[in-house]
Amino acid sequence: MSLASEIRTRINKFPEGKTFGYSDLLIAKEDYVTAAKALERLQKEGLIKKMSKGVFYKPKQTVFGELKPDYTEMLRPYLFEDGKRVAYETGYSLYSRLKLTTQVAFRIKIASRDRRISVNKGALKIDTVKSYVDVTDANYKLLELLDALKDIKRIPDASPDNSIVILSSLINKLSDKQIAEMIKYALSYPPRVKALLGAILENINNQVSTNKLKQSLNPLTKFELGIKKSVLPTINNWNIE
Template sequence: MKVTDKIVAKIKRIDTGDVFGYDTLGLTSDEIIAGSKALSRLVDKGIIRRARKGYYYKPKVSAFGEQKPREDVLLSLYLFEKNKQVAYVTGTRLYNRLGLTTQVPSSIRIASLEKQVKGKVGNMVIKPAKSYVKVTFDNIKYLEVLDVMKDLNTIPDLQKSDGLVYLKKVIYDFDAPEIKKLVTYGVAYPPKVRALLGALLEAMNTNITAYEVLKKSINPSSSYEYGINSTLLATANSWNIV
């Protein structure tokens, strides 16, 4: 069977709106070049659409016109590689989802340690952000909390008191092993994040060994600007948070 015929037969069995790549089509390494050309011809004919490089979908047509796959499906193309998560959404898009801001961003920030993620999902531009550790599916919940601490001064419309309430609530729900993981990842973040995390853990009477690690990792003569005083956070002064 010709590569083109093989691809067409596979595509016929794919639902409209589903995103697929070379793996889905079952192409061997020897068939990739011919397969790429065949897929380009199918794109030109309007049979399929290109979602991003190496990924395609069958367009779904409704009474409202042609519909693209759901945004979360398209976004997942930038977050996963070989079914493993290697990046996560951060920035205003994340803080909106967490209920910390009502602002809807004009772009999506995606953080990854190993590469700069750029692209487009619908009309939304994807911009790269920095991850301080290797991203996995299991550590994203910790990185999101640490990102809130990192960006606490710049999250749109967020009152510091509300931000601290949110952080305390999330940390309170963590058990001891989760707190340990949070600290382990937190040590990789900038000093101001380590200081705020330590101050929160101390204020919440968490296991003392957890925040001692953070205390040793920051310069005792440095101060960290958050606009937070001891009224908002009782331990702010002892961690040089101002």
């Protein structure tokens, strides 16, 4: 079977609305040029549509016309590589999902250790930033929370106090193992993140050891974050103002 036939067969097995790239089609890099020509022919036939460079989708047909992939499916090719998660959503769209803000994100920001992309096609606008640690399926939820702590003063239409209440509630639901992992990842973040996480953990569970966070901080550094002591009673222990 020719490569073009193999590609067509694989795409025919995809459900409507699925996004995919070369890796999803199991195409070897040395065959990319041949594959690109085959994919171009399939676009002309209307079997697939191009979403951005190297990313396509199988349009879903309804009685109301053609539907584009849903939001989650549109993002998937940029968050995964060869079936493994390498990035996660951050920025305003994440903070909206965490209910920290009602602000609508006009551009989506994703964080990845190594991947760098920029998409500006129709309604899909994506920029990348460098993550502080390698991203996996096991840790990205923890990294989302650490990002929110990092940007606590920059989240639009949100007060630091309100954000602390929401984030404290989310962190309080984590298991002991997840808390230990979160502390480990926090050590790669800016000092204000380590201080905030330490204060939150100390406030919601004084049995958790925050020694590593405390030891990583300069005891003379103060963090002006605009958080009230009535909201986070442990701020004085972490030089947070």
